[in-house]
Amino acid sequence: MTIDTKARPSPAVVTATRPRRSRVAPPWWFVAPAMALFAFVVLVPSARGVYYAFTDWDGLDPEFSFVGLRNFAGMLDDPTALQAVWHTVLIAVAITVIQNGIGLLLALGVNSMIKTRNVLRVLLFAPAVVTPIVTAYLWRNLLGPDGAVNSLLGAAGLGSWQQDWLGNPRLALWMIVLVIVWQFAGYSMVIFLAGLQSIPREIYEAAALDGTGAVRRFWSIVRPLLAPAITVNLMLSIIGGIKLFDQVYALTGGGPGHATDTIATLIYKDAFTLGEFGYSVALAVVLTAIVAVASAGQYTVLSRHERAAS
Amino acid sequence: MNRYTRRTFMLETAMVAVAIAFAFPVYVLVNLALRAPSDTSSPIRPTTAPTLVNFTQAWQQAGLGGALVNSVVVTAVSVLIVLAVSSLAAYPLARSTAHWSRGAFLLIMLGLILPFQLASLPLYQTIRDLGLLGSVWSLILFYSGLQVPFTTFLYVGFLRALPRDFEDAASIDGCTPLENFRYVVFPMLKPVTVTALVLNAVSVWNDFFTPLLYLSGSDHQTMPVAIAGFVGQYVSDWNLIFAALLISIVPVLAVYLALQRSIINGFAGGLKG
Numbered sequence: 373m374t375i376d377t378k379a380r381p382s383p384a385v386v387t388a389t390r391p392r393r394s395r396v397a398p399p400w401w402f403v404a405p406a407m408a409l410f411a412f413v414v415l416v417p418s419a420r421g422v423y424y425a426f427t428d429w430d431g432l433d434p435e436f437s438f439v440g441l442r443n444f445a446g447m448l449d450d451p452t453a454l455q456a457v458w459h460t461v462l463i464a465v466a467i468t469v470i471q472n473g474i475g476l477l478l479a480l481g482v483n484s485m486i487k488t489r490n491v492l493r494v495l496l497f498a499p500a501v502v503t504p505i506v507t508a509y510l511w512r513n514l515l516g517p518d519g520a521v522n523s524l525l526g527a528a529g530l531g532s533w534q535q536d537w538l539g540n541p542r543l544a545l546w547m548i549v550l551v552i553v554w555q556f557a558g559y560s561m562v563i564f565l566a567g568l569q570s571i572p573r574e575i576y577e578a579a580a581l582d583g584t585g586a587v588r589r590f591w592s593i594v595r596p597l598l599a600p601a602i603t604v605n606l607m608l609s610i611i612g613g614i615k616l617f618d619q620v621y622a623l624t625g626g627g628p629g630h631a632t633d634t635i636a637t638l639i640y641k642d643a644f645t646l647g648e649f650g651y652s653v654a655l656a657v658v659l660t661a662i663v664a665v666a667s668a669g670q671y672t673v674l675s676r677h678e679r680a681a682s
Numbered sequence: 683m684n685r686y687t688r689r690t691f692m693l694e695t696a697m698v699a700v701a702i703a704f705a706f707p708v709y710v711l712v713n714l715a716l717r718a719p720s721d722t723s724s725p726i727r728p729t730t731a732p733t734l735v736n737f738t739q740a741w742q743q744a745g746l747g748g749a750l751v752n753s754v755v756v757t758a759v760s761v762l763i764v765l766a767v768s769s770l771a772a773y774p775l776a777r778s779t780a781h782w783s784r785g786a787f788l789l790i791m792l793g794l795i796l797p798f799q800l801a802s803l804p805l806y807q808t809i810r811d812l813g814l815l816g817s818v819w820s821l822i823l824f825y826s827g828l829q830v831p832f833t834t835f836l837y838v839g840f841l842r843a844l845p846r847d848f849e850d851a852a853s854i855d856g857c858t859p860l861e862n863f864r865y866v867v868f869p870m871l872k873p874v875t876v877t878a879l880v881l882n883a884v885s886v887w888n889d890f891f892t893p894l895l896y897l898s899g900s901d902h903q904t905m906p907v908a909i910a911g912f913v914g915q916y917v918s919d920w921n922l923i924f925a926a927l928l929i930s931i932v933p934v935l936a937v938y939l940a941l942q943r944s945i946i947n948g949f950a951g952g953l954k955g
Contacts, residue, residue: 397774397777397778397859398773398774398777398778398859398862398863399774399859400774400778400782400783402770402771402773402774402859402863403770403771403774403775403783403786405766405767405770405771406767406768406770406771406790406830406834407771407786407789407790409763409767409823409826409827409830410790410793410827410830410831411827412823412827413801413805413823413824413826413827413828414793414796414798414801414827414828414830414831415789415792415793417800417801417802417803417804417805417808418796418800418801418804420804421800421801421803421804422800424803424804431803431806431807478697478700481693481696481697481700482697484690484693485685485686485690486690486693486694486697487686487694488694488697488698488701492697492698492701493946494939494942494946495701495704495705496700496701496704497946497949498935498938499704500949501884501934501935501938501945502888502931502934502935503887503888503890503905503906503909503930503931503934504888504890505888505890505906505909505910506906506909506927506930506931507707509909509910509913509923509927510707510710510711510924510927511707513710513714513725513920513923513924514707514710514725518725519725520706520707520710520725520726523724523725523726524726526724527724527726554704554707558704559949562946562949562950563949563950565950566950614797615797615798615799617799617890617891618890618891618906621890621910622910622913636797636799636891639799639803640891643803644895649803652803653800653803653804656797656799656800656803657800659797659799659800660795660796660797660800663795663796663797664795667794667795
């Protein structure tokens with residue numbers, strides 16, 4: 373044993389003979405597993421999707437032909453598709469405005485001296501972790517003809533307002549917005565709250581000492597410092613709104629008629645009930661374009677604001 | 683400013699009222715789930731004779747036990763894979779300024795914009811050709827790739843703000859890059875790992891569209907698909923449906939309440955990423 377150890381060079385000698393490097397360069401293959409998965413699941417299928425959008429592919433037949441822009445031209449003659457694009461934009465904008473407006477008010481309310489602030493924060497955020505399809509089924513009943521919303525109206529003496537909220541083509545879309553705002557206003561609140569809490573207390577106090585009113589304090593001090601939170605919130609809600617599927621599927625299935633169909637629900641219907649995969653991926657390409665334009669536009673406007681604020 | 687004034691009290695009252703309004707749907711959910719189908723009184727009136735019969739029936743008929751196991755397996759395995767491959771990839775992407783590194787980063791960030799609907803139809807065909815339709819492995823594979831861009835984005839942002847001193851010291855001491863990642867870099871990434879874990883777990887657990895596509899018609903369901911199937915089957919038996927909805931919510935809320943601080947910070951943590 374003792375002889376053995378003496379015969380070997382000591383570890384220190386081994387280290388000293390290695391080439392010295394002052395900086396580690398992590399090798400390229402560290403990226404390989406992530407890139408392989410990403411390419412297999414997202415990149416390659418998306419590229420194929422863009423290609424199929426120019427064909428009459430039905431999802432099964434290996435033989436299909438190139439049809440040029442026919443799928444896209446078809447959308448212009450398809451009132452259902454045009455409506456769905458309009459609904460998608462309308463829902464995304466409505467959610468972004470209402471959810472973030474309420475979320476900000478809730479954050480300001482919770483970021484105060486009230487005693488219940490911690491309980492309220494946990495409670496108001498809770499719906500955001502629940503499965504959207506589950507909350508949507510819950511609301512489908514609440515908003516139904518015999519649902520709790522009508523019962524409440526009846527109890528409040530507003531019986532004449534009672535109706536099938538999701539069955540009314542003029543209201544159904546707004547009911548979907550209501551359900552999403554109910555579920556995710558707490559999410560916006562949490563992000564605004566993190567932004568509010570990163571603002572040093574001294575700044576408020578200095579402004580309060582100078583006699584600045586609450587509204588002015590909010591607009592001139594809080595709002596600019598809240599810019600990163602605003603960016604994240606707007607990004608999340610607008611992209612989430614554009615891709616919306618689950619809640620529409622569960623609440624109305626796109627109905628009544630096509631009154632609440634979005635691009636995402638049409639993609640599903642066209643592909644899996646009508647077998648029009650080519651047309652369906654063409655709709656997905658349009659969806660991608662809308663997301664890209666919205667993200668780019670938002671990024672430009674908001675990063676300018678953030679720069680101005682900092 | 684730090685005192686509890688009359689205005690604070692008014693604000694408190696208003697906020698509690700708002701919270702009650704937010705909680706109202708949950709009251710109705712519990713109230714109706716506890717009610718026998720024969721009781722047709724108003725849904726907002728408290729149930730007079732509560733019963734658990736809906737829960738036992740829903741549990742047996744919706745196959746929620748199997749769905750729960752599938753959801754746990756799919757979520758745990760795919761989140762583990764995503765965190766492992768994304769944190770490893772983020773290391774060179776954040777540290778190297780070589781052309782390949784910048785290019786790879788931009789390519790992965792492209793995935794933040796691409797909606798999954800575009801990829802999921804052609805991928806459906808590939809999964810079918812591989813014979814993976816109806817298997818939970820198709821979902822694990824899907825999420826492992828789908829969540830890479832967002833997770834890598836979080837890791838790279840966090841890593842760029844960290845000093846390189848520890849890695850450099852470790853490499854002078856003879857650490858290989860892999861050892862360096864395992865023992866020096868990854869432990870420093872803990873805060874962002876918690877954020878990524880929470881956000882990925884919630885979105886994988888809650889996803890409905892993908893399992894609807896890849897698992898439909900099979901015996902293997904995740905929680906959201908099992909619930910949707912159950913609702914489709916018992917269209918107007920709302921007491922039963924509400925019991926099933928409640929069963930699906932309870933495990934999620936239990937985890938949320940137990941880990942609320944980390945979960946809320948995790949969601950808010952995306953802000954710093």
